[in-house]
Amino acid sequence: MLNIIPSFSLHSLKPTGGISVNVDGEGQNPPGDSVTLENEVLKRWRDLDIIDRLLEHNKGNEYFRFLEGPPTANAAPGIHHVFARTVKDTVCRHRNMKGFYVPRMGGWDCHGLPVELSVERKLGIENKDQIEEYGIEPFIKQCRESVFTHIDLWSRLTERMGYVLDLKDPYITMKDSYIESVWWSLKEIWKKGLLTEGHQIVPFCPRCGTSLSSHEVAQGYKEVEDPSIFIKFKAASRENTYLLAWTTTPWTLISNVALAVNPDEFYLRIAYKGQEMILAEKRAHELLKEGEYEVIQRITGSDLEGMSYEPLYNFIEPEKPAHFITTADFVTMEDGTGIVHIAPAFGEDDYQVGMRYDLPFVQAVHPNGTFKEEVTPWKGMFVKDADELIIRDLDERGLLEGVHMYSHQYPFCWRCDTPLLYYARRSVFIRMSELRRNLMDNNEKINWYPSNIKRGRFGNFLEEVKDWNLSRERYWGTPLPLWRCRNGHEHVIGSRDEIRELTGKDDIPELHRPYVDRITFPCSECGEEMKRVDYVIDCWYDSGSAFFASLHYPFENREEFERQFPRDYIAEGIDQTRGWFYSLLAVSTAVFDEPSYKNVICHALVLDGEGKKMSKSKGNVVD
Ligand SMILES: [Zn+2]
Ligand SMILES: [Zn+2]
The missing domain is CATH 3.40.50.620 (HUPs)
Incomplete structure (x- = not known):
């Protein structure tokens, strides 16, 4: 039987007075203190x-x-x-x-x-x-x-x-x-x-230049303050009439291509401060004081579908019809105005609306998180840093109806913050x-x-x-073993033997980039060259x-x-x-x-x- 508890006398377990800082030095502490004891046991x-x-x-x-x-x-x-x-x-x-x-x-x-x-x-x-x-x-x-x-x-x-x-x-x-x-x-x-x-x-993550998985994102939420703004989108065919929308990401307004309303909720056309405004009935009750506005018309969200408005920005010309009202079930009456701004490049819900209405895909932002050249006043600027300038610009043009700071949970890169x-x-x-x-x-x-x-x-x-x-989209990781030809046929390699079978040789020093990037072989379906899809994996x-x-x-x-x-x-x-x-x-x-x-x-x-x-x-x- 193995004696796994080293024997020592009770005397040696007595606590000593001070805290010793010399935890690693052997034999330099008075006999009987905890550090000496630890070293004795380890030995x-x-x-x-x-x-x-x-x-x-x-x-x-x-x-x-x-x-x-x-x-x-x-x-x-x-x-x-x-x-x-x-x-x-x-x-x-x-x-x-x-x-x-x-x-x-x-x-x-x-x-x-x-x-x-x-x-x-x-x-x-x-x-x-x-x-x-x-x-x-x-x-x-x-x-x-x-x-x-x-x-x-x-x-x-x-x-x-x-x-x-x-x-x-x-x-x-x-x-x-x-x-x-x-x-x-x-x-x-x-x-x-x-x-x-x-x-x-x-x-x-714009700094790391790669996407993250949802469980990685779940590890990096922080409470932050962001501006939330009420913006007026001018109706295209109607003088002095505005659609009141709300967003917490002003920088995405550059890529706006549509607005969304809830088809089953009621909306009001109101007279407010000398202009006509459209917003959800339930939100009007929340946001505006009684007597501050006058109801002109009560309609459903689906009545608004298809109505055109003037874009806030024209930096990037959309390649398809855009800037009209769509309907979507995810538009809630919990916050905002019941009118949601849609930028398919930047949100899952937005993307779905974009697919449904065949909306153009306006991407005004580089993968590193800065605005592209076309966005002349803010080009090269990190998008979140541009929020304040965009808000000021909208204000100067009379398109801002209100700003308040809004604290919410926002995800940060779990590695670089x-x-x-x-x-x-x-x-x-x-x-x-x-x-x-x-x-x-x-x-x-x-x-x-x-x-x-x-x-x-x-x-x-x-x-x-x-x-x-x-x-x-990085370098140091298990390479994704997915190969593809230009006709879209795919193959996944599952072993070293398979590399040999497919290429007829075994000259890869290790299963890492850039070596595996050099593995090519003919497609079994069309004969074209199969190349690795150059990701590494999570x-x-x-x-x-x-x-x-x-x-x-x-x-x-x-x-x-x-x-x-x-x-x-x-x-x-x-x-x-x-x-x-x-x-x-x-x-x-x-x-x-x-x-x-x-x-x-x-x-x-x-x-x-x-x-x-x-x-x-x-x-x-x-x-
Ligand atoms: Zn990062
Ligand atoms: Zn092929």
């Missing part, structure tokens, strides 16, 4: 090889199947990791002592924007153009080198807190074997018809919305602690689940694949995978309900239609002095 564990023996303990017995969530090793660990790891360790040790064999493979999350951002900073690079100039190959080499900058700190933390974890043979998401497993799973998803590319409204914009972009999606039922059924098989998360925070998220925006998909990719399944370890699926236990902070808890369930549902874990402990977060969540990217961690 004893090292001498007796305790961690390795615990990892082997009960081998041959029944498994307790734990999965370690992979941290990114390019940032230093903080005190919040100690807490999280204690929760993991306690349960695993208990099961181990109860006679179970508990493999505990360590893991490292290596891809994605966090790594790219740190390399950009190091190289003094500010945008994607500069990365292309620098070269993708040297850039990803830098990324690979930077991944393990802080691995010694992580190893030291692991040892010092006595966390039993196998760091000798960890899974590493940037290794070819891991990527190959991820490719295999994406091919499975593609074969089911769940991987599609389309023009969709996606949350987009830039306000996100909603853009129509081409993106590759996993159609998770089609798997909503399966996700919810699989969630029913999971035991959550605390139990209210299951149908609350997590269940609610699943009920509203959106398609997973998988593609990132790094949350990488970590969500850990339950099989860590074993290089299905290329190796098939039996071991069977033994370890599904995992018995995972534990992370509550912020992972939209992060790893979700991506693990999403990948296993899409590929295996089973949950990948059976029990989950969802613990509270460690906050900083201001009550904010400790996080590497915010730099507010305590070492």
Whole structure:
């Protein structure tokens, strides 16, 4: 029997007076203090090889199947990791002592924007153009080198807190074997018809130059104050008559192509301050004082459909008929005026209206979030910075009916803290919305602690689940294994062997950009050249694949995978309900239609002095 509790005398547990700052120095503290004691214990564990023996303990017995969530090793660990790891360790040790064999493979999350951002900073690079100039190959080499900058700190933390974890043979998401497993799973998803590319409204970080997934967005909401304005759109065929609309994003007015009203609500034409104004009846009661206006006519929203108005701005000439009233059910009587301004390039609802009415697509904004050349007065300006100037311009032209500051939740990039914009972009999606039922059924098989998360925070998220925006217009990540010819035929490569079969050679040094970008082969349907669709994938998909990719399944370890699926236990902070808890369930549902874990402990977060969540990217961690 293994003696896992080192023996020490009661005397050595006595607390000492002062706090020692010399936590790492050995033998420099008075004997009997906690630091000396800790060092003694660590030495004893090292001498007796305790961690390795615990990892082997009960081998041959029944498994307790734990999965370690992979941290990114390019940032230093903080005190919040100690807490999280204690929760993991306690349960695993208990099961181990109860006679179970508990493999505990360590893991490292290596891809994605966090790594790219740190390399950009190091190289003094500010945008994607500069990365292309620098070269993708040297850039990803830098990324690979930077991944393990802080691995010694992580190893030291692991040892010092006595966390039993196998760091000798960890899974590493940037290794070819891991990527190959991820490719295999994406091919499975593609074969089911769940991987599609389309023009969709996606949350987009103008600084990082890429779109984000909805679960990434869910992590970065902040309360902000934005201007909300009432704007007067002049009716085209009627003198001195205005349609009163409301918006919280004045910068999107440049791309306005229509207005929307609710077809089933009543609207009023009123005399107000010497002019005629049209707005929803219910909103008029809210916004205007009695006696301040006189009702001229009461009509329904559908009566207004098709009515033309004069555009506020003519910087970009629309290529199709525009600037008329449309009807849409999403127009509510909760706020605003009951008349919504429509810019299909910048909102999901707007986009749908645009499709229904065949509206033109006016995009006045560059992917980096600045106005295009055509928008002469504000060209090159970050759109949100232009809000104030646009408001002033409308005011000077007598088209502004009111401004007030409005505080609401607005999404920011979870990595670089830039306000996100909603853009129509081409993106590759996993159609998770089609798997909503399966996700919810699989969630029913999971035991959550605390139990209210299951149908609350997590269940609610699943009920509203959106398609997973998988593609990132970036460099350092698992390349999306999707190839396409110019006739639109598609092929997904699912293994290294398949590259050999299709190209007749195997000269790719690794499964990363730019090497995989060079793989071409003839289309099996039309013979044209197949080229890779040059995205990398969301790094949350990488970590969500850990339950099989860590074993290089299905290329190796098939039996071991069977033994370890599904995992018995995972534990992370509550912020992972939209992060790893979700991506693990999403990948296993899409590929295996089973949950990948059976029990989950969802613990509270460690906050900083201001009550904010400790996080590497915010730099507010305590070492
Ligand atoms: Zn960003
Ligand atoms: Zn083809």
